[in-house]
Amino acid sequence: MSALELRLPYRTVKARPFPGLAVGLSLLPSLAAALLVFGPPPWRGEVGVLVGLTLLAHLLAFFATDRMARYPGREVWGLAAFNLLLFTLLLLAVLALGRLYYSRAFLLLATSLAFPLLLLYLHHLPPVRLALLPGGLADRLRSIAKGVRPIEDLEEAEGVVADLHHLDPRALPLLAEASLRGLPILHAAAVYEGYTGRVPLEGGFGEGLLALSEGNRGLYPYFKRPFEVGLVLLFAPLILLLGLLVALLVYLDLGRPVLFAQERMGLGGKPFKAYKFRTMRGAPREGAYAGEEANRVTPLGRFLRRYRLDELPQFWNILKGDMNLIGPRPEQKVLAEAYAREIPLYPLRHAVRPGLTGWAQVEQGYAEGKEETLVKLAYDLYYIKHLSFWLDLRILFKTLWVLLTGFGAK
Incomplete structure (x- = not known):
């Protein structure tokens, strides 16, 4: 009997430390740009500080991209662009707050050189x-x-x-x-x-049972909650302004009330009230799938659902402690109880706080019915098993894409 050859990206198979090649490549853009803009060293003190901070920003961008790329996905160029933009913005914030010297030509050239080098690094290994x-x-x-x-x-x-x-x-x-x-x-x-990006459940539930015991989450779960709450508070003015605008539109479209509350299953299987903006005529039915209610959804409601704007009130659920920013999406209590009777491992989703966005949402989208819910559970168990800061950051990045495209909405 002969074997079959399977070729996979090395990051999804082998866990490697941050390699020296990445460090070397991350330093090249800033040094090359400094030589072209400021000439050969030695540079005056303020230029040296600018070059040093830019070196650090690019090193962090390479490191973050390397860690985030270890999870399944094909959006490599997007990861590179996301991290370079993120750390360049942080660099600009440091320069502005510290009132430090900066050069637009240097920063633009260094970042432009860093992007192709970062893509080269991500693809250099067979x-x-x-x-x-x-x-x-x-x-x-x-x-x-x-x-x-x-x-x-x-x-x-x-x-x-x-x-x-x-x-x-x-x-x-x-x-x-x-x-x-x-x-x-x-x-x-x-x-x-x-x-x-899923825990295998196709041949039985044995692997799923190991999802919680095999996870090596380190210290991240202890500061995940403070980090996410801090992030929500940071963007609270923008969220509040956008929420007020959506509330006004819903009032003009459907009248009062603009919100509705639905019982969802939370941490440890404890139910809570999740809040959303109304998107359909009449009261929502308990246990009904979104696809079954499509004829009651208004044109404005379809727009709000497509771009997830109807879920803005759930930021209040995050601050209350019912939800996290990232985690398995909370299911209706009625449906969760029905799934638990049909799928033995379904209650494992409740081992962590549910989230406003999650791995299953950005990979699969909306799910309804037992078969799609089983796939969703496989994604959720993968998230629980591999819970980490870098996976959460990858999910945040992919959530931005989902918001721009309306992927998986119902």
């Missing part, structure tokens, strides 16, 4: 070549992965992927050969997660 052994979840990987082809010899592989719980007996000689060669043996479930 994909990891893995030998996929048949059986169990590995067969599922074979059906969804692109570019799978037979591999002639394990010498061509950098590792072996196998579902050791459901390994095809005919693949045992290949597994023994891989061990003798010293090739790393990767569990098919871990590779599946890195490829899809």
Whole structure:
């Protein structure tokens, strides 16, 4: 029996420290721009401070992009642009608050040079070549992965992927050969997660049960809540202004009340009242899917739903402690209880606070029915298992794209 070759981006398979190549590339744009704008060193003190701060900003942009790119997704150029813009804005804020010297020509040139170098860094390594052994979840990987082809010899592989719980007996000689060669043996479930961004639930619920126990979240959960509340308070004036405008539009469209409250399932399975702007005529029905209510949604309501403006009142739920900014979306209590009876692992979603946005929302969009909810649960369990600052930042970035495109709205 021969194995199959599976090629995957190295960041989704191998956890590596921040490499020296990234550090070197992050320093080049600022130094090159300084040479072109200010001439060769030594530079006067204020120029040296500007160059040093720009070096730091680009180093942080490279580091953040490297960490965020370790999660599944194809929007690499967007990550690079997002982080360069973010840290350049922070740099400008530091220069303005400190009343420090700056040069528009230098900053523009340095940032323009940093973008292609950051993309070059993200693409410089070839994909990891893995030998996929048949059986169990590995067969599922074979059906969804692109570019799978037979591999002639394990010498061509950098590792072996196998579902050791459901390994095809005919693949045992290949597994023994891989061990003798010293090739790393990767569990098919871990590779599946890195490829899809979901915890595998297709063949049963065993892997999902490990989602909470295997997670290594470090200290982040302890400062996640203060960080998110601080972020909401920082943008509170803008949120309040936008909320008042939407409230006025809803009043003109549907009259009073402009808000409605719906019972949703929160942390630990404890219900709470989630607030939203009204988008449809009449009172919402408990347990009804959004698609079933489409004929009652007004044109303004469709616009608000498309760009998630109807969810602005849920920032109050965040401040109250009912929700986080990022986490699994809270489901209606009636539906959550029904899903819990049909899907044994569904209550695991309630191990963390629900969020205004989440991994399932930016990857899948709105879900209704058991099958779509099972996929949504797989995304939610991935988030719970891999909860980190960088994953949350990746979700925030993708949320901006969702808001601009209206992806997944109902």
